[in-house]
Amino acid sequence: MPVGTAATVKALTNEALEELGASIILANTYHLYLRPGHPLIHKLGGLHKFMSWPGAILTDSGGYQVFSLAALRKITDEGVTFRSHLDGSEHLLTPEKAAEIQLALGADIAMVLDECIETPAPRDKAETALVRTTLWAKRAREFFLVNEASFGGMRQWQFGIVQGATFADLRRESARQLLELDFPGYAVGGLAVGEPHAMTCEMAGEVTALLPPERPRYLMGVGRPEQLADYVALGIDMMDCVLPTRAARHACLYTSEGRVLIKNARYAEDQRPIDPRCECSVCKRYTRAYLRHLFAAGEISAAILASHHNVHFYLDIMRQIREAIEFGNVAKFSAEMQARYAAGPA
Amino acid sequence: MPVGTAATVKALTNEALEELGASIILANTYHLYLRPGHPLIHKLGGLHKFMSWPGAILTDSGGYQVFSLAALRKITDEGVTFRSHLDGSEHLLTPEKAAEIQLALGADIAMVLDECIETPAPRDKAETALVRTTLWAKRAREFFLVNEASFGGMRQWQFGIVQGATFADLRRESARQLLELDFPGYAVGGLAVGEPHAMTCEMAGEVTALLPPERPRYLMGVGRPEQLADYVALGIDMMDCVLPTRAARHACLYTSEGRVLIKNARYAEDQRPIDPRCECSVCKRYTRAYLRHLFAAGEISAAILASHHNVHFYLDIMRQIREAIEFGNVAKFSAEMQARYAAGPA
Numbered sequence A, B: 001m002p003v004g005t006a007a008t009v010k011a012l013t014n015e016a017l018e019e020l021g022a023s024i025i026l027a028n029t030y031h032l033y034l035r036p037g038h039p040l041i042h043k044l045g046g047l048h049k050f051m052s053w054p055g056a057i058l059t060d061s062g063g064y065q066v067f068s069l070a071a072l073r074k075i076t077d078e079g080v081t082f083r084s085h086l087d088g089s090e091h092l093l094t095p096e097k098a099a100e101i102q103l104a105l106g107a108d109i110a111m112v113l114d115e116c117i118e119t120p121a122p123r124d125k126a127e128t129a130l131v132r133t134t135l136w137a138k139r140a141r142e143f144f145l146v147n148e149a150s151f152g153g154m155r156q157w158q159f160g161i162v163q164g165a166t167f168a169d170l171r172r173e174s175a176r177q178l179l180e181l182d183f184p185g186y187a188v189g190g191l192a193v194g195e196p197h198a199m200t201c202e203m204a205g206e207v208t209a210l211l212p213p214e215r216p217r218y219l220m221g222v223g224r225p226e227q228l229a230d231y232v233a234l235g236i237d238m239m240d241c242v243l244p245t246r247a248a249r250h251a252c253l254y255t256s257e258g259r260v261l262i263k264n265a266r267y268a269e270d271q272r273p274i275d276p277r278c279e280c281s282v283c284k285r286y287t288r289a290y291l292r293h294l295f296a297a298g299e300i301s302a303a304i305l306a307s308h309h310n311v312h313f314y315l316d317i318m319r320q321i322r323e324a325i326e327f328g329n330v331a332k333f334s335a336e337m338q339a340r341y342a343a344g345p346a
Helices: A014-020 A029-034 A038-045 A045-049 A063-068 A097-103 A123-150 A167-178 A195-208 A223-234 A241-248 A281-285 A289-295 A300-327 A328-343 B015-018 B030-034 B038-043 B047-049 B063-068 B095-105 B123-150 B170-177 B195-209 B227-234 B243-249 B281-285 B286-296 B298-325 B332-340
Strands: A024-027 A056-059 A071-075 A080-083 A088-095 A109-111 A157-162 A185-188 A217-219 A252-256 A260-261 B024-027 B055-058 B071-075 B080-083 B092-093 B109-111 B157-162 B185-188 B217-219 B252-255 B256-262
Touching: A014 B281, A024 A029, A029 A038, A029 A063, A029 A097, A038 A097, A045 A056, A045 A281, A045 A289, A045 B080, A045 B286, A056 A300, A063 A080, A080 A241, A088 A097, A097 A109, A097 A123, A123 A157, A123 A167, A123 A241, A157 A167, A157 A241, A167 A185, A167 A195, A185 A195, A195 A223, A223 A300, A223 A328, A241 A252, A241 A300, A260 A328, A260 B170, A281 A300, A281 B015, A289 A300, A289 B047, A300 A328, B024 B030, B030 B038, B030 B063, B030 B095, B038 B095, B047 B055, B095 B109, B095 B123, B123 B157, B123 B170, B170 B185, B170 B195, B185 B195, B195 B217, B195 B227, B227 B298, B227 B332, B243 B252, B243 B298, B252 B298, B256 B332, B281 B298, B286 B298, B298 B332
Parallel strands: A024 A056, A056 A109, A109 A157, A157 A185, A185 A217, B024 B055, B055 B109, B109 B157, B157 B185, B185 B217
Antiparallel strands: A071 A080, A080 A088, A252 A260, B071 B080, B080 B092, B252 B256
C-alpha cells in the first residue's frame, strides 16, 4: 500500500495511482483527525468521496503518529493524551475514539488503537503494553460492532494488531488473545522499528503461524525492497511503507540493479532511463540526466517523476512476488533482491 | 506559452502538458545556461530531447533574468557582465553569446539579447537602450546567420525585440530599425513591467501597426487573464506568462467567474469543482474542499492540481479568443473578462 498521509499520496495524483495499478492506499488517521478533521470528511461523504479515490483505503489508528510525532503524551488505560504537532492543542485518543474517527472517515479497513513502545523494549514494558493493547482491542471491537451500523451502512473491516516487542512468547500470547476477538484481519505491529531484519522475520513468523491464513495478515510499516519477499514467504499478505515516496523525494530511485542516487554527478550525461528494465511511463520517456537536472534545480517535477517510478517499482515487486508464488520460487526471488540491495543507502 | 523556466513547467509533467494541449512552451536561457549548461544539453541532443518534449520551444535571450535576478551587472556596448544568482560566478552575456547558447539549446524560436530598462524610464535612458538594442540585434542576427548551419542542421527562428519604453516615437523607431534586419518574427519587450494596462496596449499597438501581420508578433511576459484578448485585438499572436503556474502554487485559481483564493475558509465544505464550467481533468474529479485541504496540508499535489487547472484556464482563454476572432466579437469577450476580473488579487 502506498502511503497517502493526508489523503493524498505525496506528489502523485489519483490518476497517476490508477495508471500505476494501485488498488489500495493507506491514509493516516492522526493527520486527518487534526486536519481537516473527521467530522468534515464525514459530512462531505467520507474519505473516498473527499479525495475522489474509488479504490480501497486503509486507515491506521492514529496511535503510531501519536507515539512518534505528538508531544507531551501521557498513556493511561483510558487512552493517550497528546498535543498536536500542528498547534499544540491537547487531545485524548482512546480505543473508542480511534474507532469512531475511522468509522467517520469511512475507509474500507480500520485499525484498532494499540500501544506502540520503543525498541529495544525491556520485557516488563512489553508485557504491560501487551495487556493494554488487548484491553484496547476489546474496547475498540465492542465500540465498532455497536456503532458500525450508525455510520451510513457502509461496511468496514476492523483489524486487530499483535504486539509483544521482540519476545516470541509475548507475540504468541498477543496473537492468541486477539484471535478471541474474531477480527476479520490481523496486523503485526511494533516491528521494523530498528531491530535487525532477521528479528523482524522471526517475530512475524511466530505470529503468522498462529493467524488464520484465510484472513488478511498485515505487517505494518515495511519495508525495504529486498525485504518484501521474505515477509510474503512468512505469510504476510499486506504491507505499507512511506519508503518509495519518501526516498523518491530525496532523489533515491529504486531499480532492478539496485539504488540510483540520482543527484550523483555520474548521471549528468546518462541518457538511459532510471531503470532500463522498467515499464513505467517515466522510464519510457525521461533520462537519468534529465531527472538529475530536475533534482539539482529543485523542481517539483523531480518529486513527481521519481515518486511515480518508485511506487511503480514497489508495486512491480509485489507483482513479481505473486508470480514467484505461482512458480514456487519466492526464496530465489528474495535472494536475488538481497544481492542487488545488499549494500548502499536505504 | 506556459513557462518552463528550467526545462520543466513547474509542477506539470510533459504528459500533463500534452493532455492540456500545450503546443509550445518557453524555457529560460539564463537558467539553463547556468544549470545544467548549454554544452551539456547540446551534447545530449538539444533541449527537445533533453526534456523529452516534442512540441515547440521558445527560449528567451537570458537578458531579462540577467537584469532582474543576477547581481553586480555592468552593461557596456559589448554586453552584460553579471554574477550568477546560484554561485556568484561572473559571466559575460553578449548578443553573440546569447545567440550561440540558444543555437546550442536548439529551441524552435530564439530571442535576440536586448537591453531591458526599469519603468518608468526617462527619455534619455530609453534612447540609449534603444540604440544599444538595435546594435545588439544586428550583431545577434549576423552571428545567427553565419553560425546556424554549424549547429546540426536544425532550423531555428530568431526573433527581434522592439524596445522604446513608454515613448511611442521610440517604439516606432525601434520597430523600423529591427524591420531592416528582416527577422522571421518580432517581439515587443519591456512592457507590462509596472505601467498601466492602457499604456501597455498603447505601446503594443504602436508597434504592431508597423510589424508585418504575416510574421508572428510576440508580447513578452503577459498577462492577466482579462488582458489577453486586448493584446490579441492589437495584433499580438504570442504571449508567455508565469502567472498561471505561479498563482497556482500560491493557491490562486482562475475560474470563469473570477479568482478563487482556495485557502479561504469559505471553501472548506465546498463540493463544487474549482470552476463548474471548466472541462479540465482536475475540475472533473476534485472538489474545492479537497483542494483547500491539500493546500492547508502543504501537499505537492496541491501545486500539481492547481497548476494543471490554471494552465488549462489560460489555454482555454486562447481557444475562446480564437473563436471570438472567427465571430468578430473579441471586444465583447474582452469586456466580459474585464468584468469578472475587475477586482481582487492578480
